[in-house]
Each structure stands twice: as C-alpha cells, then as structure tokens.
Amino acid sequence: MNHSTFRGRRTFLAALGATLASTALPAWAKYQADQFRIGYQKAASTLVLLKAHGALEKRLAPLGIKVSWNEFPAGPQLLEGLNVGAIDFGYVGEAPPVFAQAAGADFIYTAYEIPTPHAEGVVVAKNSPVKTIADLKGKKVAFNRGSDVHWFIVALLRKNGLGIGDIQPIYLAPADARAALEQGSIAAWAIWDPFLSAALVQSNARLLADAQGVASHHQFFLSQREYAQKRQNVIAIAMEELGKEGQWVKQNTAAAAAQLAPIQGLDAGIIQTGLEHYAHVYQPIDATVLAEQQRIADTFYDLKLIPRKIVTKDATLA
Known part of the structure; x- marks a missing residue:
C-alpha cells in the first residue's frame, strides 16, 4: 500500500x-x-x-x-x-x-x-486488453469506497492470488466511475445493478467477472x-x-x-x-x-x- x-x-x-x-x-x-x-x-x-x-x-x-x-x-x-x-x-x-x-x-x-451475486461485477472497456483478474495487477480499478463492491473487490482479488495492494484503487461514485471508464482513465470498474447493467448496454463495457463464487452480495x-x-x-x-x-x-x-x-x-x-x-x-x-x-x-x-x-x-x- x-x-x-x-x-x-x-x-x-x-x-x-x-x-x-x-x-x-x-x-x-x-x-x-x-x-x-x-x-x-x-x-x-x-x-x-x-x-x-x-x-x-x-x-x-x-x-x-x-x-x-x-x-x-x-x-x-x-x-x-x-x-x-x-x-x-x-x-x-x-x-x-x-x-x-x-x-x-x-x-x-x-x-x-x-444472495444476489449476479447483481455486482467488474467491467472493462469492450476492447480492453484486460482479459482476466490477474491482468488487473498494477492497474487503476474504480469503486465506491465503503460500499458492498469494496468487499467484492477484496474477495475477488484474493480468489485470484492478488491483494488490494496489487491494484491502484480509485474511489469514485458510480457516475464519475462510469465517465472514467468511458474516457479510458481507469482500467476497470466494480459496480452493482442497475448501474452494472447500464454500463454493459450503454458504455460499450464488457463483464470481466461477477460475484458468483466470490461474494454473496x-x-x-x-x-x-x-x-x-x-x-x-x-x-x-x-x-x-x-x-x-x-x-x-x-x-x-x-x-x-x-x-x-x-x-x-x-x-x-x-x-x-x-x-x-x-x-x-x-x-x-x-x-x-x-x-x-x-x-x-x-x-x-x-x-x-x-x-x-x-x-x-x-x-x-x-
């Protein structure tokens, strides 16, 4: 850290x-x-x-x-x-x-x-080179600090052999995080529905992982x-x-x-x-x-x- x-x-x-x-x-x-x-x-x-x-x-x-x-x-x-x-x-x-x-x-x-694990996920730009959670190492990942996705990110990284110190956490509210993803200033965004579904449809985003098998949500x-x-x-x-x-x-x-x-x-x-x-x-x-x-x-x-x-x-x- x-x-x-x-x-x-x-x-x-x-x-x-x-x-x-x-x-x-x-x-x-x-x-x-x-x-x-x-x-x-x-x-x-x-x-x-x-x-x-x-x-x-x-x-x-x-x-x-x-x-x-x-x-x-x-x-x-x-x-x-x-x-x-x-x-x-x-x-x-x-x-x-x-x-x-x-x-x-x-x-x-x-x-x-x-449990509703499909109602939160990590998204990246559709053309992003990030294909796996391991690819997030060293990259900027946005999420709302203190929210449910804070735990999701910690648990997801741990499951994939990483820690929170292996990424650059960027603490943003949903609207700001979506804009940052669209502008390419972050590599990934952890978010919940309905913002998750909106990003996938409206922001040309791709689901990298949801919480299935990671967090109960x-x-x-x-x-x-x-x-x-x-x-x-x-x-x-x-x-x-x-x-x-x-x-x-x-x-x-x-x-x-x-x-x-x-x-x-x-x-x-x-x-x-x-x-x-x-x-x-x-x-x-x-x-x-x-x-x-x-x-x-x-x-x-x-x-x-x-x-x-x-x-x-x-x-x-x-």
Missing part, C-alpha cells in the same frame, strides 16, 4: 468516525414514537417501489404513525444518518455496516436479502437500536410489506421496471435486467449471515481498512 492510499483511508475513517461518534443529537434526531423515517438509495428498487405505491403508509396510518422517506447517495451516508438518529430504518449492502460498526455506529441488523435492512427496541411492531409491518413488494416485483418485473425508469433515470429494459439479478426475498437476520459479515469484518481489520476489531453479533438485539 502506498503512503497516499493509506492517508486517504485514514482520513476517510477519521471523518466517518467523527460523524458517527457524535453524541449531541439535534432535537429532531431523537426517537419519535409517531414517526417511521426510512432511508433509501435510488437504486434500492423494492424500497423505491414501496414508497411509490404507498402501501406502508396505509398500514401504519391506523396506528397513528407517519412515514417519511429520506434519500441518500450511498450506504455509508445512510449509516451515518441511522447512527445520529436522522432515520429509523434503511437498506444497504454488505460492507457499509462493517465500516460503520467499526467507527462506532449503534444499529441492529434486522433482515437480509438472500447480501443486502441488509438495518434499524436504529432504540427504534427497534420500542417499535418492533412497526418494523415487522415494514418487512411484511417489503416482502409483498418483492413478490410483486418478481411476478411483474417488466411493470416494475417501467415504473422505476423515470425515477432511476434509466431505460426500462436495463432496469429489468438489473431487477432479474436480485432475489427480492427477505429473511430475518440469522447466525449464518452474521458469520459471513464477521468474515468481512475480520478481513477488513487484517487489511487495516477498519480501525478496530468488531463482533457483528453485537449489532443485534440478542
């Missing part, structure tokens, strides 16, 4: 830790029994559709609970919002909870989506601890409605894609391909998936990507 890369990671962790360690919460950020504040990302299709359809509002209205929706650009920012009490519930990938817990965030794992529903302790009924209703929404998406993928197209700003056909890569099946958190998260946490600690050891089971109500 070069010194500039280390400094960048150290600065990132320090800034994240400072945000997450804040204890002086503003008045609006405290637990409110009559509110259910949901954090989501535009690419979180099931949550986006649940918001659009209004089913959760109808379920919770008789209980006197108002639902509000808060959009975040990525998982790490959503976790910050959860920790400081700005939201009560959110949906992120595998790596953000590990980074956040290591930085002091207090949340709980509520449920997870069963679990997605997690997380809850603010106090809210989970006091409002388990609300979270249970939310998961029930999300389960129904997921089944609707599976049975009506084309219709779901058409509804998502103007929201996500992508062609409906691209969104449909991305939706087909996800399972849309959610299960309560269990020991097996927590063990997988522990493996990610231990690996990140060994690589000095997180500042301290964590126990993922601590992020439960058990």
Whole structure:
C-alpha cells in the first residue's frame, strides 16, 4: 500500500468516525414514537417501489404513525444518518455496516436479502486488453469506497492470488466511475445493478467477472437500536410489506421496471435486467449471515481498512 492510499483511508475513517461518534443529537434526531423515517438509495428498487405505491403508509396510518422517506447517495451516508438518529430504518449492502460498526455506529441488523451475486461485477472497456483478474495487477480499478463492491473487490482479488495492494484503487461514485471508464482513465470498474447493467448496454463495457463464487452480495435492512427496541411492531409491518413488494416485483418485473425508469433515470429494459439479478426475498437476520459479515469484518481489520476489531453479533438485539 502506498503512503497516499493509506492517508486517504485514514482520513476517510477519521471523518466517518467523527460523524458517527457524535453524541449531541439535534432535537429532531431523537426517537419519535409517531414517526417511521426510512432511508433509501435510488437504486434500492423494492424500497423505491414501496414508497411509490404507498402501501406502508396505509398500514401504519391506523396506528397513528407517519412515514417519511429520506434519500441518500450511498450506504455509508445512510449509516451515518441511522447512527445520529436522522432515520429509523434503511437498506444497504454488505460492507457499509462493517465500516460503520467499526467507527462506532449503534444499529441492529434486522433482515437480509438472500444472495444476489449476479447483481455486482467488474467491467472493462469492450476492447480492453484486460482479459482476466490477474491482468488487473498494477492497474487503476474504480469503486465506491465503503460500499458492498469494496468487499467484492477484496474477495475477488484474493480468489485470484492478488491483494488490494496489487491494484491502484480509485474511489469514485458510480457516475464519475462510469465517465472514467468511458474516457479510458481507469482500467476497470466494480459496480452493482442497475448501474452494472447500464454500463454493459450503454458504455460499450464488457463483464470481466461477477460475484458468483466470490461474494454473496447480501443486502441488509438495518434499524436504529432504540427504534427497534420500542417499535418492533412497526418494523415487522415494514418487512411484511417489503416482502409483498418483492413478490410483486418478481411476478411483474417488466411493470416494475417501467415504473422505476423515470425515477432511476434509466431505460426500462436495463432496469429489468438489473431487477432479474436480485432475489427480492427477505429473511430475518440469522447466525449464518452474521458469520459471513464477521468474515468481512475480520478481513477488513487484517487489511487495516477498519480501525478496530468488531463482533457483528453485537449489532443485534440478542
């Protein structure tokens, strides 16, 4: 690892830790029994559709609970919002909870989506000389720092006899990374759907590898601890409605894609391909998936990507 890369990671962790360690919460950020504040990302299709359809509002209205929706650009920012009490519930990938817990965030794992390894991958330009993962050695690989593809890249390199120090990590948000790939300023880009499907169709990109046999690519529903302790009924209703929404998406993928197209700003056909890569099946958190998260946490600690050891089971109500 070069010194500039280390400094960048150290600065990132320090800034994240400072945000997450804040204890002086503003008045609006405290637990409110009559509110259910949901954090989501535009690419979180099931949550986006649940918001659009209004089913959760109808379920919770008789209980006197108002639902509000808060959009975040990525998982790490959503976790910050959860920790400081700005939201009560959110949906992120595998790596953000590990980074956040290591930085002091207090949340709980509520449920997870069963594995979706085809929903993330590494792409290169169609005419790129890079043909194998080994060919990435010494090259610039872009990905969103602290996101689920951060773990995917680490695991993919390890499976192919390389380490994170064998590439040049370039930390970019999806839009910037796509532009960099199209301009030829990076060799490869690790990304998730629907951006993955969009790159393959619109950016003349080629799939180098997806996460099959490398990473489970679990997605997690997380809850603010106090809210989970006091409002388990609300979270249970939310998961029930999300389960129904997921089944609707599976049975009506084309219709779901058409509804998502103007929201996500992508062609409906691209969104449909991305939706087909996800399972849309959610299960309560269990020991097996927590063990997988522990493996990610231990690996990140060994690589000095997180500042301290964590126990993922601590992020439960058990």
